[in-house]
Amino acid sequence: SSAQPGADRLAVYQSERDQAYQRRMQLIRDLPHAVRLNELSVVFQPKLCMATGKVHAVEALIRWHHGRLGPVGPDEFIVLAEETGSIGLLTEWMLEAVMTQLQRWQAAGWYIEVAMNVSTRDLENAGFPAQVRNALERYQIAPQSLSLEVTESALMRDPEASIVNLRRLRELGISLAVDDYGTGYSSLATLKSLPVQILKIDKSFVLNLAQNADDAVIVRSTIELAHNMNLQVVAEGIEDEASLNWLREHGCEIGQGYFISRPLPVADLEKWLQAREKPVIQGN
Numbered sequence: 001s002s003a004q005p006g007a008d009r010l011a012v013y014q015s016e017r018d019q020a021y022q023r024r025m026q027l028i029r030d031l032p033h034a035v036r037l038n039e040l041s042v043v044f045q046p047k048l049c050m051a052t053g054k055v056h057a058v059e060a061l062i063r064w065h066h067g068r069l070g071p072v073g074p075d076e077f078i079v080l081a082e083e084t085g086s087i088g089l090l091t092e093w094m095l096e097a098v099m100t101q102l103q104r105w106q107a108a109g110w111y112i113e114v115a116m117n118v119s120t121r122d123l124e125n126a127g128f129p130a131q132v133r134n135a136l137e138r139y140q141i142a143p144q145s146l147s148l149e150v151t152e153s154a155l156m157r158d159p160e161a162s163i164v165n166l167r168r169l170r171e172l173g174i175s176l177a178v179d180d181y182g183t184g185y186s187s188l189a190t191l192k193s194l195p196v197q198i199l200k201i202d203k204s205f206v207l208n209l210a211q212n213a214d215d216a217v218i219v220r221s222t223i224e225l226a227h228n229m230n231l232q233v234v235a236e237g238i239e240d241e242a243s244l245n246w247l248r249e250h251g252c253e254i255g256q257g258y259f260i261s262r263p264l265p266v267a268d269l270e271k272w273l274q275a276r277e278k279p280v281i282q283g284n
């Protein structure tokens with residue numbers, strides 16, 4: 001009531017907090033069943049080679065369409081999966097989905113690299129490199145076709161726990177990327193000790209690159225740092241042509257973002273590629 005605005009606001013706050021809590025609990029409870037219920041899917045976002053304008057690779061991103069709640073974004077459910085131990089199920093599902101797709105594309109005579117995101121929980125799991133090697137063998141996929149992305153903040157929480165698995169994955173011939181670079185406070189010493197080949201600049205620095213001088217300084221020095229460490233640079237979150245051109249001129253090797261393409265379901269990706277680069281996919 002208007003007599004007690006403070007109490008009203010508190011009630012609204014409490015009910016919003018309760019709803020958020022209920023939603024979290026429901027997602028945590030339903031996550032382990034998402035696979036069986038066929039609620040998961042993959043979308044693919046192209047990565048462009050800046051020098052040639054050709055598609056260099058695609059990044060696989062998971063999607064969850066919850067039966068009652070509709071689409072739930074990975075930024076919301078991946079962290080819950082990590083906290084509750086169901087991340088392994090999701091990673092396994094994703095690995096199979098990526099391998100299946102790579103095999104279909106290769107059968108059609110089309111070779112492309114697919115990047116997949118993994119959690120530090122996966123990297124702390126001693127069986128993970130064998131799981132990946134086994135999947136590559138079963139689907140007869142060259143390890144060069146796969147790359148794995150791990151966020152900087154996750155890696156930096158406990159680099160020692162991940163490094164053994166990172167080395168094993170690298171020995172298989174898989175390329176490794178530090179994702180969302182710039183948000184995780186890496187020390188250069190730690191970064192240097194990791195067996196990674198690719199540094200992905202976080203989209204928060206790229207989104208307003210063409211308008212924001214501070215972001216431009218950060219991105220420019222990050223590109224320089226990466227090159228001095230012999231790392232390849234990927235920029236994510238390119239939303240306009242000015243940023244794309246700026247990045248190309250400043251030596252960024254690979255670009256990704258809505259300006260190039262949104263993440264697409266596989267059929268749309270194939271259409272997008274065909275419209276763009278002449279038919280490289282034969283058959284189906």
Ligand code: C2E
Pocket residue numbers: 045060061062073074075078094117118119149151179180203236237238239256257258259263
């Ligand atoms: P990420 O790996 O850094 O992926 C980039 C995110 O930025 C994606 O969000 C993508 O859709 C979005 N994005 C791409 N281009 C643009 C752009 O130009 N502008 C803006 N504003 N956004 C752009 P998405 O798909 O919601 O994924 C969020 C995060 O969830 C990913 O960030 C990744 O850390 C995690 N994730 C996604 N799929 C998986 C998965 O299969 N396993 C694991 N462990 N994590 C995943």
Ligand code: MG
Pocket residue numbers: 059117149179
């Ligand atoms: Mg990524």
Ligand code: MG
Pocket residue numbers: 179180200202203236
């Ligand atoms: Mg990222």
Ligand code: MG
Pocket residue numbers: 180
């Ligand atoms: Mg991210």
